[in-house]
Amino acid sequence: MTARRYVVGIDVGGTFTDILAHERHSGRLLSEKVPSIPGEQWRGVLDALTALGIDGADIDAFVHGTTIATNALLERKGAKTGLVTTQGFRDVLEIGKTRRLIGGLFDIGWQRPAPIVSRDLRLEVAERTAADGTILEPVDEAGLQALAEHFRAAGVQSVAVCLLNSYVNDANEQAVGALLRELLDGVPVSESAVLVPEQGEFERTSTCVLNAYLTPVMIAYLDTLSDSLTSRGLAAPVNIMGSNGGAMSLETAAGRVAGTFLSGPVGGVTGARRIAEMAGVSDCITFDMGGTSTDVALIRNLQPRLSHDNQIDAFPLQMPQLDIHTIGAGGGSIVWVQEDGTLAIGPQSAGAVPGPACYGRGGREATISDANLLLGRLPTARALSGGLMLDAALAADAFRALADRLETEDLTGLADAALRVAVAKMAGAVREVSVHRGFDPRDFALIGFGGAGPMHVFLVADELAIPRVVIPRFPGHLSALGQMLADVRLDSVAALGGRLGDLAVSTVRERIDPMVDRARAALIQDGISDDRHQHAISMDMRYVGQSFTLAIPWDASDADWAPLRRAFDARHRETFGYDDPQNDAEIVNIRLVSTGVVDKPNLRFETESAEDALLETRRVWFDGWRDCAVYTRPAMAVGFEFDGPAIVEEPGGTTVVPPGWSVSLHASGVLHCRNDNML
């Protein structure tokens, strides 16, 4: 008997927990979807394993995307956190550089969100490091003991330490951290320069505080998860997705919680990147629509964009993250009437429980899914794959309540209007990652996935005149697929600050060598042998006098700066339309991306059913009721072609192809869709 061995990816979304398992001997992909359990994400993970019937002992590799950090922050359910700063700087966290950072323009009643650490728990210690790294004043240890006593009395559960200029020399910061660990036994301590050795005390403090605030929550979650997985016989290491698009070990994740905010959505981007590669598409925009939210990201030359200066809620977050834009509109988003009588969508979602009204589980409010049902885009005569029968009468009841408020009889028109509002919102998100970053969305293919993505991606494409859409196989499980395919990744950075004219290449190499050594050791500790390591260096560069930088890849074997300088000038021209060859350029930071390459399943998507692909023809609304073919995807063979209007059903997703689009099933398993009217 062949041993069954699996590689597993599990994505915990706001509504559903998706699992995808690759069965090594057969090459088959198995998928399931179970409701997410708010507050107990680990239970959804176990339920998903149970649903798939996989024994923990048969799992070789396990990668997991979690929204624990994001949820805890948005609900302000992190730990009671203390902050230690240099004398004179305890208010940096609250004031920053005096920006509002979230809206408020022309709003007299705007109030700044309360800082994560309240002022009574932000304490100062006498010490000082100069901008060149000189220690002007050592840490006042007596003062620090009093401070620790204050924290203990206040019941502080986690501590952040951010001292001025620690990005140049963190000796004082390390001394404070070490002493606090000793004085406050068992309380986790986050030091700013360990997380972000970059200039900028506000961004560094904010990131460090976010990390400290969420560390106890994350540790508790990871402990529970790993205990319960072990009790299921799992022996393989559990990896967590990081915001940078790579995986990391539980131990690493516990120390870099601020690097996991996008743990959920990045799986979709890495999965879509792989699918795009297989489908021969190098430039695409990912459109990942779930039950609660929609995430979009731009991929160019098969590279997702990375951003270093991020913000979550009102708080700066200086951690490398894939450039993903999220809006609160998904299939379960609630449709409601605002005070002024206009329709709005979300951000409230009916979630998995009770779910949309048409699920018949007690949901009474109209959702986007109910709108789709009223327009004929979801089946009522047959069960969805997964066994759920949808109830059109309940969907109609939910919309009738809105119709009464708006004094209309036209439920179809109302459902169509709700979808248009949702599509406008989602198109705005696509513009955000493309037009606002200097890219024309029409040059990119939209990849539609997530439980609700394939049903709406064409509407967004039509809205933005995007002529190409790609629908992957298993669209509802692409995030889990991305997790399954994720390499282990470690980002490191060192502040440098020097003009090319003054910097010797050898000096920079001397800075890089220990970074590489540390990264190598960390990857080996995460179980990846060094024949599988890859290290890529880039420099954050600018012209002297500028304040914004561009990341320029650097080949460490270069003998001088000339190739780097040429690459920088070229990138500057490309990004800003000009360059400045007369001006000296400077390196602000060295960035190192270290990757531990893991074995990846060889993906094959095959025709799984000999049935006729055409299930039925039914009436579906597309600016009027039209006869529409409904296909089942598992029965389609490579080369299968059809035109919109059409609907494609498969486990985990329904694709709605409007009139004007032509579709063919590509050898890679994706549906290639084009709208020749827009080409």
Added chain:
Amino acid sequence: PETPVNHGSFMPIDVINPEGSFVNARLPAPCGGMVECRALLAGLMVGALGQAMPEKLVGDLKGGANHVYISGPLADGHGIYLCYEYPAGGTGASRGVDGSHAVRAFPEGDFNSVQSAEVIERQSPLRVERHGLREDSCGDGEFRGGLGLRREIRVLSAVGSLSVLSDKNVIPPFGVAAGGSGAPNRFTVVRDGAVIEPSPMPGKVGDFKLQAGDIVRMESSGGGGYGDPLERDPERVHGDVSLGYVTPEAARARFGVVLDRADGVDAAATRDLRDRMRAERVELDLQLSNADDWRATRRQIGLSSEVAARLGADTGDLIEVVTHSGVALRGWLAVDESIDTGALALGPDGLAALGAQPGDRVRLNRLRAAVS
């Protein structure tokens, strides 16, 4: 503010600004400090709109931009450094809402007003020694204004220069609906431990010579308050004290709240103190006089010596007239024995600015010393 700005947003607005006025100057009138003028207009609009829409009243802001320039020679002798900032202040309070601390206000856009200390120290022979909130600088009120900023930068170069262009260093940001003023902007130099005024005219400094070791101290104003500070929920005052935004002394003197170290608010003592403070308030009936009394650019408010004594003020002190519905009116006290002790006479413009009628009862406050 919920809708995106579009053409329709401006359709209800007509701009009437006759040439030759402050906001439409005729050549060769000197112009400059655009932001200072714009900020004054924002305050004026709030006051005027507040008479029609009291629910939209909001405490005043820090005035203009608070331009601060610190410069001097670079250490290597090649060229000069320039550190340019324009520190934000506290925002004004509005109905039901406390102002926010040291942050861009609603009419100001959203960009940095100060630089990172680490950037300043890297680029200039300067050391930032404090970047913090200015305790007690809020305008009092049932809803208090936000706190201003206190920032200290030490000069490490042998010599240096300080220039400042800032408004509301003498007449502080106003409160509304009987709320109090924010603390005024203030820019000083600390030399060998002593505070020096860098200019005879507060807020207007041109090329003050700095020495190595001098500390430039920037203190931006707090936002104006909304409503009567004696009506503020004592628990909110307690919250401000426990976070160190307001000192226990200010809680007592300005909000009439007595705090007990262990138990928080002492309700009985607070009630007694507030009753006593209300009884000690100076309240007069408005009368209409023929004309507003101006001495050069300063409004004069005449009071009898008896009333002046109750205010604890004398001729030349800054005082304000507050009502329960509008913006405070400020002026300079002129003690005049011929004045009726029970009444306050204001000219037609003063009454209009207050939105008040003859016979209305108003309260007088002495403003905290603008320059201490």
